[in-house]
Amino acid sequence: xxxxxxxxxxxxxxxxxxxxxxxxxxxxxxxxxxxxxxxxxxxxxxxxxxxxxxxxxxxxxxxxxxxxxxxxxxxxxxxxxxxxxxxxxxxxxxxxxxxxxxxxxxxxxxxxxxxxxxxxxxxxxxxxxxxxxxxxxxxxxxxxxxxxxxxxxxxxxxxxxxxxxxxxxxxxxxxxxxxxxxxxxxxxxxxxxxxxxxxxxxxxxxxxxxxxxxxxxxxxxxxxxxxxxxxxxxxxxxxxxxxxxxxxxxxxxxxxxxxxxxxxxxxxxxxxxxxxxxxxxxxxxxxxxxxxxxxxxxxxxxxxxxxxxxxxxxxxxxxxxxxxxxxxxxxxxxx
Numbered sequence: 001x002x003x004x005x006x007x008x009x010x011x012x013x014x015x016x017x018x019x020x021x022x023x024x025x026x027x028x029x030x031x032x033x034x035x036x037x038x039x040x041x042x043x044x045x046x047x048x049x050x051x052x053x054x055x056x057x058x059x060x061x062x063x064x065x066x067x068x069x070x071x072x073x074x075x076x077x078x079x080x081x082x083x084x085x086x087x088x089x090x091x092x093x094x095x096x097x098x099x100x101x102x103x104x105x106x107x108x109x110x111x112x113x114x115x116x117x118x119x120x121x122x123x124x125x126x127x128x129x130x131x132x133x134x135x136x137x138x139x140x141x142x143x144x145x146x147x148x149x150x151x152x153x154x155x156x157x158x159x160x161x162x163x164x165x166x167x168x169x170x171x172x173x174x175x176x177x178x179x180x181x182x183x184x185x186x187x188x189x190x191x192x193x194x195x196x197x198x199x200x201x202x203x204x205x206x207x208x209x210x211x212x213x214x215x216x217x218x219x220x221x222x223x224x225x226x227x228x229x230x231x232x233x234x235x236x237x238x239x240x241x242x243x244x245x246x247x248x249x250x251x252x253x254x255x256x257x258x259x260x261x262x263x264x265x266x267x268x269x270x271x272x273x274x275x276x277x278x279x280x281x282x283x284x285x286x287x288x289x290x291x292x293x294x295x296x297x298x299x300x301x302x303x304x305x306x307x308x309x310x311x312x313x314x315x316x317x318x319x320x321x322x323x324x325x326x327x328x329x330x331x332x333x334x335x
Contacts, residue, residue: 084114125252126259129312134247135240137315142230143239144315145212146222149176150257152205152310154265154279157232157254158182159190166218173209174302175200178280182229195280200298200305204314211317264311270304 094102109116127135136147149160158181163169168177176199181190190196201209213221220229232254244251258279265275276283277295285291294300 081114125250125256126263127249127252127256129260131247131249132257132260132312133315135243135249136312138243138247139239141317142212142222143235143243144317145208146230146235147240147257148205148208148314149201150254151260151312152314153199153201154258154261155199156181156191156195156258156280157235159195159280161220161222161229161232162187163221164219165213165216165221169209169213169221173201173206173213174203175298185229185231190280192280192282194276194282197277197280198298198301199278200301202305202310205310208314208317260312265308267311268304268308270308274301274304 088107092101092103096102132147132151136144136151139147146160149155150157153160153176155176155178159178162180162182163176168179169175170177178190178195178197178199180187181195182188209221219227222230224230236253240254241251262275262279265278271294273283273285273291273294275281283291
């Protein structure tokens with residue numbers, strides 16, 4: 001259903017009627033994969049104190065006035081820009097039978113008062129090698145292994161929690177095959193096409209993973225006692241945030257491990273092409289025949305994984321009774 005007149009229509013109504021006609025961009029593809037319409041993500045958040053989906057989108061004046069109501073309210077500028085991009089795409093998606101836009105319009109970010117995002121001022125918490133070691137050492141069993149994997153591979157949390165032992169981990173645990181991700185417990189494709197990759201890890205990290213897996217042959221690498229995948233929110237609540245508080249480190253999310261790994265790779269002499277491949281970044285040269293030949297050279301990749309190393313010390317995993325990968329019975333005591 002196309003919306004013919006935007007003057008007295010709310011953004012919520014436009015989203016409901018036209019969202020699935022929106023051309024697939026990275027953000028919109030993520031929204032579709034997660035099964036959530038824009039109103040569930042962007043429209044239920046507040047922009048300077050006023051709910052975005054109650055804004056009529058017939059004029060730029062109203063959007064400007066909305067932002068002016070609470071100019072000092074703490075906001076995430078990047079989120080505002082992202083939400084506004086969804087708004088633009090939804091409006092542009094309404095086309096007639098000839099494929100022409102029903103509501104063509106030119107947006108002036110300065111006139112509207114859209115914030116300018118300065119990457120240098122964005123909050124991007126990072127951790128040193130010593131801090132990473134402290135976090136891992138202060139964590140227990142599966143959380144210890146999870147943080148070691150995140151810091152040693154650069155996987156996103158959804159990619160790590162989606163790993164299945166029999167499908168996405170090589171026999172000797174030396175290569176992680178990223179083919180899916182988890183979002184709210186649901187398996188889906190990775191964030192981008194570039195995220196579909198094989199990440200090679202060091203011999204030490206591979207040995208830790210193998211020890212953690214133990215006799216398990218299938219199922220999620222990180223899971224509950226019932227075999228279900230772990231929830232990122234629960235991990236933050238039960239492990240990472242309490243651990244950071246105990247260590248008197250600033251509160252942060254899982255991305256600090258990914259940033260740490262990228263910093264290690266950037267400091268190494270590894271080629272930028274390989275760094276982008278391992279991290280799952282888009283690279284314009286990745287589609288060339290030469291680039292494909294390089295990243296498909298497993299021996300070359302593993303050689304560089306060994307050269308780069310971890311840049312932090314792993315903590316020895318102490319098997320506990322009932323821990324995944326460990327014996328379910330007490331070891332016999334020596335006579």
